[in-house]
Amino acid sequence: MKGDIRLAAKKRPERGAGADDAETSVEPDDGTELKSVGPLRGDVDSPRTRSRARPAVRAVAGLALAFLVLAVFVSLTGGWAVLRALTRADPGVTVAAALAGVLAISLWGESLRRALQRAHPVGGLRYRLAYLSGDFARQVLPMGRLSGSAIIGYAVSRPFDVQYEEALAAVTVTDLLNLLSAVTVSAFGLSLLFESATGDVLTFIVGLAGAVVVVGAAAYLATRRRDLLERVVVAVVAVGHRLAARFGATTLERHLHPHSVERRVESYFRTLDAVADDRRRVASVACFAALGWVSFAAALAGAGAALDVSVPVAAALFVAPASGLVGWSPLPGGSGGVEVAVTTGLVATAGVPVSAAAAVALLYRVCSYWSVVCVDAVATGLLATLYAE
Template identity: 30%
Template sequence: MDRRLLVGFTGATVALLLLVYAVGWDEVFAAAGDASLPIYALAFVAAGVCQVFRSLVWSRLLGVVGEEVSHLLVLRIFLTGMFLKYVTPYGQVAAGPGIAYVLAQYTEAEYESDLATVVSADFLNYVPYYSFGGVGFLYFVVQQPQLPDLGLFYVAIPLLVAVIGILLVLFWSRRGVVQRGLVGVAAGTRRLVAQVSTGLADRISEQAVRDRLAGFYETLDLVSKDRRSVAIAVVYAHVGWFFLMLPVYIVALALGTHIPLGVAFLVVALSKLGFLVPLPGGLGGVELVLAAMISLFVGLSPATATAIAILYRLTAYWQTIALGGLCSASLSVSSQTA
């Protein structure tokens, strides 16, 4: 794992260096050097507030399934989870089971219940990417007197949202299909795993997969029935996402320029595409998408847009890694001394 992390961050560093080199070292550093530090400091505060509200989504859903965990402990576990997501390639997708395992160490619920809670909370925290992103897209289309020629962009974004929505509906309503699919995948995986460890292979037997999936859906059903708590969690998620977006607006102000809030909604929502890059936290890819979108939609120079993207990621990504690493270490120490 240490070797893979080293390779991942080395690749990410190279990607970032290539991005800055392509735009121009002197221009990017000159733009970043003009930042007002007092204003820029507010971006770190906003990013921190974002994580607090996102962890409140977890707290609310844990309360639904009957788990009483202090908000401070949930925040520490949440930041540990964000650390796991951000230091591994495709961690946004693959880190869920690991985060659920960490959470299970501090709750009395079954692992499947904690996994369902993590997945539900992640889903609610991702909903604002589409709601705020949709608002930003409409703002951009309505406010721009002359739209740039983006070709299929105007069709691709609504189509992407529709496809994701259809997949979620199928996952929820066609549980038999989901179960058969996962059982089939597990069967193929089990044959390979059995060559290494029979004990591990038994954990992904057909019955084990069915039992875990049943517990998973049972928790999802429980969460979905408490509409008031889910509604409150959705509000928390949207407030958290607003503070995730706000640093882009603040960083632009710190550099003496201006990005409309509607456009900031759109570029942060689209920055999620950068996580397709197989590097930790989408490093390099997210910065590239942000810089390109800011330059395209706002008309800023590539150097200024790149400076905004890099300074923004210092608040939203690197600060989260630092806090998450500290929380992970503190949880590890407390578990060893318990």
């Protein structure tokens, strides 16, 4: 073809309907117009839109898998007998058990607030909504139980003048005390059950021992081998910094700069020390964490009462926290693992038949997980509506 060929855009229509239909065409020097080679703007979502969509897709996929696992669980523990038992649940008692589950999460939120108060004054409706919104993400995302500390720390730091590292340090202290409280409450229930347990509770004892080891190791690293932790963090972040620089991710490169990371690590440990050194505050945080586990135990006993299944208070105190420790699952909320742990615990400690124990476990999860997720979702919407920036 003779002459130069140049790309020329047709006149762009006014913004509004048809604004996205502007096309490019190829015009030779002779003035004729060749076939359009495509629109200037495609229907491609921005990176920000895609990044927001990914957690939602993960949550939906995780919840779908959770329902599938629960269906398998029901089929293996009695099938229709379990479902028929659930239909006979007392509505009033079920609501009371659900309120106990929501109260447990609220008590844990208060536990974190008291830890944060050492560095920054936080509280009020905005804090409650922020905490519940973080708990919502933690509950519905796969592996949310592993990344829960980071999620909660981010959620409660955003609305207030709190550095993320400071919030994360407070969450770390709260989580360790929460774990220690779970072991304490569960061990207390087990001590009351030793003579009346009718099954094998070895699995739960091993789980409690494992939790004690985790708490001890975390406390040792945070207090005695802090230099080792800092070196590990800096080494890992240095790899991320080099990758970000190589691929041109300037924002990530800036955040992962060694000096920035070292400053944040120092801020994290400074807040950790400030919270841990206040013994009265630590005792207060631990008290609210333990009350949260007691509320979950009340929800379990209430679920049994709603189904006319006898769940002794001692069994509830043992099984509720122990199931949270040993019933690990990568699915949202630990779905599947917690139900199996509760069922096994009730059969072992209270002599409840398997189908009845499975029904109690499912209703307990409705009261302690699904009801909490609904409240968290409402709080997330209210936070976005009332405090939109």
